[in-house]
Amino acid sequence: xxxxxxxxxxxxxxxxxxxxxxxxxxxxxxxxxxxxxxxxxxxxxxxxxxxxxxxxxxxxxxxxxxxxxxxxxxxxxxxxxxxxxxxxxxxxxxxxxxxxxxxxxxxxxxxxxxxxxxxxxxxxxxxxxxxxxxxxxxxxxxxxxxxxxxxxxxxxxxxxxxxxxxxxxxxxxxxxxxxxxxxxxxxxxxxxxxxxxxxxxxxxxxxxxxxxxxxxxxxxxxxxxxxxxxxxxxxxxxxx
Amino acid sequence: xxxxxxxxxxxxxxxxxxxxxxxxxxxxxxxxxxxxxxxxxxxxxxxxxxxxxxxxxxxxxxxxxxxxxxxxxxxxxxxxxxxxxxxxxxxxxxxxxxxxxxxxxxxxxxxxxxxxxxxxxxxxxxxxxxxxxxxxxxxxxxxxxxxxxxxxxxxxxxxxxxxxxxxxxxxxxxxxxxxxxxxxxxxxxxxxxxxxxxxxxxxxxxxxxxxxxxxxxxxxxxxxxxxxxxxxxxxxxxxxxxxxxxxxxxxxxxxxxxxxxxxxxxxxxxxxxxxxxxxxxxxxxxxxxxxxxxxxx
Numbered sequence: 001x002x003x004x005x006x007x008x009x010x011x012x013x014x015x016x017x018x019x020x021x022x023x024x025x026x027x028x029x030x031x032x033x034x035x036x037x038x039x040x041x042x043x044x045x046x047x048x049x050x051x052x053x054x055x056x057x058x059x060x061x062x063x064x065x066x067x068x069x070x071x072x073x074x075x076x077x078x079x080x081x082x083x084x085x086x087x088x089x090x091x092x093x094x095x096x097x098x099x100x101x102x103x104x105x106x107x108x109x110x111x112x113x114x115x116x117x118x119x120x121x122x123x124x125x126x127x128x129x130x131x132x133x134x135x136x137x138x139x140x141x142x143x144x145x146x147x148x149x150x151x152x153x154x155x156x157x158x159x160x161x162x163x164x165x166x167x168x169x170x171x172x173x174x175x176x177x178x179x180x181x182x183x184x185x186x187x188x189x190x191x192x193x194x195x196x197x198x199x200x201x202x203x204x205x206x207x208x209x210x211x212x213x214x215x216x217x218x219x220x221x222x223x224x225x226x227x228x229x230x231x232x233x234x235x236x237x238x239x240x
Numbered sequence: 241x242x243x244x245x246x247x248x249x250x251x252x253x254x255x256x257x258x259x260x261x262x263x264x265x266x267x268x269x270x271x272x273x274x275x276x277x278x279x280x281x282x283x284x285x286x287x288x289x290x291x292x293x294x295x296x297x298x299x300x301x302x303x304x305x306x307x308x309x310x311x312x313x314x315x316x317x318x319x320x321x322x323x324x325x326x327x328x329x330x331x332x333x334x335x336x337x338x339x340x341x342x343x344x345x346x347x348x349x350x351x352x353x354x355x356x357x358x359x360x361x362x363x364x365x366x367x368x369x370x371x372x373x374x375x376x377x378x379x380x381x382x383x384x385x386x387x388x389x390x391x392x393x394x395x396x397x398x399x400x401x402x403x404x405x406x407x408x409x410x411x412x413x414x415x416x417x418x419x420x421x422x423x424x425x426x427x428x429x430x431x432x433x434x435x436x437x438x439x440x441x442x443x444x445x446x447x448x449x450x451x452x453x454x455x456x457x458x459x460x461x462x463x464x465x466x467x468x469x470x471x472x473x474x475x476x477x478x479x480x481x482x483x484x485x486x487x488x489x490x491x492x493x494x495x496x497x498x499x500x501x502x503x504x505x506x507x508x509x510x511x512x513x514x515x516x517x518x519x520x521x522x523x524x525x526x527x528x529x530x531x532x533x534x535x536x537x
Contacts, residue, residue, distance in 0.1 A: 088533050
């Protein structure tokens with residue numbers, strides 16, 4: 001993390017407070033990196049038919065859950081000790097909310113890993129994996145960019161992620177249609193195609209969570225809540 | 241119209257005259273000049289109790305208040321915050337001419353209470369201070385009985401002709417100050433024997449006894465423990481239904497808890513006035529942000 005940007009949270013009279021906020025940010029980004037890797041490896045396990053890797057992903061979710069609780073506790077203590085205001089308050093509140101999003105992303109990764117194991121055991125020719133890989137890469141990039149926007153307090157990048165979400169939804173619809181065609185071609189495909197559909201659904205949710213994180217970044221930087229508002233409104237807020 | 245509506249509708253009218261400065265991040269305090277006479281946020285209200293324009297206060301040659309314009313709405317609780325020496329107490333004391341007692345102090349500008357000039361040469365200052373009461377940082381009861389402390393004002397202002405009227409005023413004032421149940425059995429006891437929190441609430445009762453329209457409070461809780469503070473804050477919330485309250489405080493949490501609007505002073509300038517909820521979550525001016533987040537002070 002570049003030091004210059006941390007000055008935004010690092011110039012309090014109380015150095016201890018600076019350290020606490022920096023620690024909170026760092027922990028959040030660590031958890032973010034962990035969750036990114038969980039999703040990446042879950043997709044890998046699925047497309048490579050790697051049951052062992054899928055098991056690892058499922059086990060790894062416990063660490064993600066633990067981090068969620070640790071960060072929440074840290075944020076609670078900061079509120080109790082420091083009564084943060086303005087941008088400090090927005091940072092703490094946003095982290096509390098974004099941590100919940102990250103934890104849900106972790107759950108989606110676990111879900112994908114579960115289907116990877118199931119599909120591996122059934123052992124038939126892959127159908128719809130091209131779509132999984134494609135959407136997977138897309139939402140992983142979104143998640144990465146959202147965490148990056150958080151680290152750099154970049155509300156413009158956050159806005160771009162909000163716009164990306166619509167494209168993911170479209171890709172998901174298209175992939176769902178493709179899988180439907182496979183199912184109609186041969187009814188024996190239905191079970192496994194449904195599994196892949198669930199995977200796609202999980203990935204689409206990852207995109208939604210990345211989008212939530214982006215919305216929180218805009219709140220942190222601009223002080224305005226852009227959830228449940230049209231992208232055009234968010235655009236105005238970011239442009240201010 | 242509620243206090244908030246009054247203020248925001250006035251803001252629309254004044255929108256063109258009120259400069260709005262973007263939040264600038266990553267700037268040091270010395271890079272953030274305050275433009276004289278320019279206050280960001282919502283400094284104006286419709287039909288204000290106080291209309292204050294281009295107010296300047298001098299201590300000899302020293303200009304302590306620099307071109308401040310502000311409206312204080314009726315039945316509003318407004319907090320003045322800012323670092324020591326920023327002029328918030330000086331400005332507060334202009335509102336009932338408490339600065340008159342300081343020889344070298346001069347006040348310029350337009351200060352209106354209900355469209356009457358506070359500093360008019362023929363203004364009756366005693367009558368003004370009955371309308372605009374004051375509570376100080378340290379509780380300062382008279383070394384008399386609890387009863388006499390509260391009865392003093394109504395007596396000198398001739399508000400009660402009969403003993404029973406005076407009794408009523410004393411009881412009502414003590415009730416409003418949340419003190420009646422604690423002292424009703426010892427009204428003749430000396431006031432200086434009460435606890436600090438009780439003394440401060442007695443001073444509030446004393447201020448209320450002359451039926452003021454406005455109550456000025458200069459750090460009313462800084463000498464009190466958390467429980468007494470909570471009681472006084474509770475009282476402020478209740479009193480806001482009947483009075484306009486201006487409170488100077490060093491406790492930002494207190495400002496956040498009790499006031500509708502918060503005004504941030506810096507080196508004699510009024511930097512920002514906004515709804516309290518906005519000031520403490522997303523202040524408009526970088527100096528306000530720096531102060532309330534503990535970056536300097």
